Ligand SMILES: [Fe+2]
């Protein structure tokens with residue numbers, strides 16, 4: 001009886017009533033499971049028996065999956081190298097401060113380890129009267145940056161102890177390089193200290209130098225796609241159909257993996273008037289459409305799927321796995337689908353692929369001079385900045401970030417491949433031994449994308465050969 005009361009109280013606490021049949025079934029369950037079960041319950045005032053059966057099924061599937069991930073178990077050739085866990089924050093100002101502090105600490109340690117340097121704390125510099133004219137080195141995060149009337153660049157940088165203005169004179173060797181550095185970067189600056197300011201002569205960013213990854217090896221090929229936008233009027237069904245047919249052909253027999261890097265569906269209400277771009281305005285039906293395609297993908301291909309900003313899941317990065325209620329039709333046809341958070345680093349053999357949807361690319365294009373217009377070459381250039389600044393979202397404040405207890409967006413472990421999407425323009429390149437891939441889109445140009453001045457590249461899918469590490473961009477547009 002006490003258990004019955006406890007269960008009913010838990011349900012009522014979340015605003016649910018339960019039917020007598022559902023309650024009878026619940027009584028057979030372990031009380032410890034009820035909280036986890038509540039997360040899988042549909043949003044209805046009264047929970048009937050079939051709702052509960054459905055929720056139990058989802059919960060067990062989720063628990064099974066999480067256990068296999070947690071043990072680092074290899075999921076038939078795919079391993080989870082690094083993936084956000086225990087997501088959930090209050091979003092208090094203290095948590096944001098703590099997140100930035102951790103980012104600073106890590107990036108500072110990268111700079112120090114590489115240069116074998118010991119920077120001077122900014123407050124020591126400012127509090128000392130005898131330092132005028134000294135050549136010093138500081139490490140700080142760029143708080144603010146502007147170009148002065150004489151075209152010098154002035155940055156305000158701070159460390160844990162204080163902040164100081166840093167000036168890069170126009171015409172100095174490092175001016176061009178400094179011009180490209182966006183706010184929130186962590187830099188090591190060497191210069192002359194004069195009257196409270198640091199006149200810079202050299203500086204460094206964390207970068208990848210000296211950390212070249214050892215080549216890995218695996219067999220087979222992996223198809224990298226993103227931004228399919230099922231449910232949009234502009235989803236190019238023919239092109240995606242051709243891609244799926246190709247996966248079934250002899251030519252693709254050694255394609256053993258497929259990575260879907262977010263925006264599989266178009267979602268609802270993603271930006272103002274987005275519903276006018278929809279053909280299917282029910283997000284569950286968008287996932288049903290996706291399941292139809294997924295069903296036709298050969299069964300021996302392992303499919304990895306992370307959310308983007310169009311998926312019905314928390315928008316703040318890192319984004320958790322797409323909720324079970326939406327995944328249902330996908331898991332029905334592909335119980336072996338591997339849904340993961342955004343971002344996640346997966347492993348195939350000993351090749352590490354960092355999969356990130358890429359919302360930060362908007363800010364990178366906006367704030368780093370010289371990248372526009374958005375074209376395949378500049379997409380590669382923009383993605384290089386993720387590696388140079390060692391953070392997936394190096395510029396803070398342009399899209400929501402959740403201040404989790406760990407900064408999951410830091411590029412601490414260097415991947416062999418960085419796979420991003422979001423910008424709807426493909427790009428393939430390399431930076432210091434890391435393959436850079438943007439998988440473009442299967443959505444034709446939308447009025448919204450057009451308003452951003454982006455020339456989309458539709459129906460191109462980069463295919464990575466895991467043995468040779470060569471990337472072939474297959475064109476399914478016609
Ligand atoms: Fe997209």
Ligand SMILES: [Fe+2]
Nearest residue numbers: 263308309422
């Ligand atoms: Fe996107």
